[in-house]
Amino acid sequence: MNTTATTATIPPQAGPAETQQEHGSRIITALEGAWSAIRAQHPDVPAVVMITGTGRTADSMKWGHFGEKRWTTGAKARTHELFAGGELLSLGGRRTMQTLLHEAAHALAHVRNIKDTSSDYRYHNKRFVKLAEELGLQGPASPVPINGWNTCEITDRTAARYAAAIEALDTASLPYVYDAWVTANFGGTAKPTGGEDENGDDGDDDGEAQGGQGEGGDEPKKSKRPPTRFLVVCGCTKPGKDGKPEAARRIQISRATWEFGREDGDEDGGALMCGRCQKPFRKADEDQTAG
Numbered sequence: 569m570n571t572t573a574t575t576a577t578i579p580p581q582a583g584p585a586e587t588q589q590e591h592g593s594r595i596i597t598a599l600e601g602a603w604s605a606i607r608a609q610h611p612d613v614p615a616v617v618m619i620t621g622t623g624r625t626a627d628s629m630k631w632g633h634f635g636e637k638r639w640t641t642g643a644k645a646r647t648h649e650l651f652a653g654g655e656l657l658s659l660g661g662r663r664t665m666q667t668l669l670h671e672a673a674h675a676l677a678h679v680r681n682i683k684d685t686s687s688d689y690r691y692h693n694k695r696f697v698k699l700a701e702e703l704g705l706q707g708p709a710s711p712v713p714i715n716g717w718n719t720c721e722i723t724d725r726t727a728a729r730y731a732a733a734i735e736a737l738d739t740a741s742l743p744y745v746y747d748a749w750v751t752a753n754f755g756g757t758a759k760p761t762g763g764e765d766e767n768g769d770d771g772d773d774d775g776e777a778q779g780g781q782g783e784g785g786d787e788p789k790k791s792k793r794p795p796t797r798f799l800v801v802c803g804c805t806k807p808g809k810d811g812k813p814e815a816a817r818r819i820q821i822s823r824a825t826w827e828f829g830r831e832d833g834d835e836d837g838g839a840l841m842c843g844r845c846q847k848p849f850r851k852a853d854e855d856q857t858a859g
Contacts, residue, residue, distance in 0.1 A: 591743045595620055598740050599652050602665055605733040606672050610703060612679055613672045616650035617641075622745050623653025629750065631656045632667040634674040648675065654745030658756035661737030665730050666705065666722040673699040673720075685716075692718035704729065797822050799852040802842035817842060818852065 599618045607613045617639040623630035635649035650671055656664055676699050677684035684696035697707035697717045704726030708719045727734060750756040801815035808814035840849045 592620075594740065595654075595657070595742050598737055598742055599650075599664075599668070601736060602661075602668050602730075602733045603650065603672075605730055606668060606703070609729065610672065610676070613675050613703075614648055614679055616648045616675070618650050618652070620652050620654055620657075623651075623655050624745075624747060629653070629655060629747070632671045634671040634678070636678050648678070650675075654743075655747045655750045655756070657742050657744035658746065658750060659754055661734035662722060662727055663754075664737055665727070665734050666720075669703045669705055669722060669726070670700060670718075670720060672703055673705070676703070687714075690714055691716040696720075800840075800849040801852045802849045803845040803847035804842060815852065817844075819849065821849075 596618050599620065603613075603616060603618065607615070616634075623632075630651070631653050633649075633651040635651070637646035638649040639647045641647045650668075652664065652667060652671075656667055673696060674684065676682075677696065682695050682699070683693075684699060685692055692711075692715060694717055697720060700720040701707055704723060705720035706723050708717055711717045712719065744757065746760055747756065797820050800819050800821050802817050804816040805813035806816040841847070842849060
């Protein structure tokens with residue numbers, strides 16, 4: 569094992585007039601430098617093509633991923649892929665290095681032909697823990713559902729070994745992907761200010777997930793937002809198909825309109841009255857909304 573770690577020189581933060589492409593190259597250069605530091609300590613860890621992007625899916629957050637022989641680099645040459653999530657970068661150099669070491673353990677498993685996962689690569693077994701600990705991570709005391717023994721954390725001793733690489737990641741002030749769930753649960757950077765995206769959305773998510781599992785782990789399903797529109801009816805009726813009376817006036821109304829003018833605890837819609845039957849509109853029962 570080598571005793572020194574090397575890191576690539578990371579270009580300074582791009583100014584406002586510089587291009588987004590330069591931001592992207594800075595991110596990749598920083599991650600490649602950290603990966604080179606790992607390979608300097610552990611020569612068995614293979615070279616990779618480094619990529620990044622959002623790790624967010626509908627019900628999970630992927631911090632990182634090692635993909636075997638995904639890139640063609642020559643006529644017959646294949647190289648592995650290493651993905652680091654843009655949300656991960658908001659957590660700083662030490663946490664980013666932890667994920668890179670986690671993925672380096674998967675890379676070693678491939679090189680040594682060790683089966684370290686199952687269940688479509690989700691469940692991490694104790695063979696994975698042994699590799700992770702070889703790289704300087706501390707294995708968990710017990711497994712978790714779905715992902716097994718995946719939550720391996722970087723130790724202070726390992727962080728000291730990679731101090732130069734971690735400092736390089738921190739001082740680079742890299743762009744990152746903001747995620748409210750990451751901020752709430754892992755102490756990521758606060759919500760950015762100063763503009764909206766092209767759709768006029770400020771990027772906030774009202775239906776946030778409430779938990780998660782480490783590297784590429786599943787989160788509980790996001791809580792559904794209450795419907796923005798719903799059906800209201802009054803006292804007017806008409807004969808239905810089965811001869812029974814049914815609501816004659818069925819109106820789709822927005823929540824904001826429904827709430828306007830209501831008093832606290834008033835379920836009858838306040839001043840929203842029907843001019844024909846002189847009765848207040850009310851939310852339709854489930855059997856009335858089925859049509």
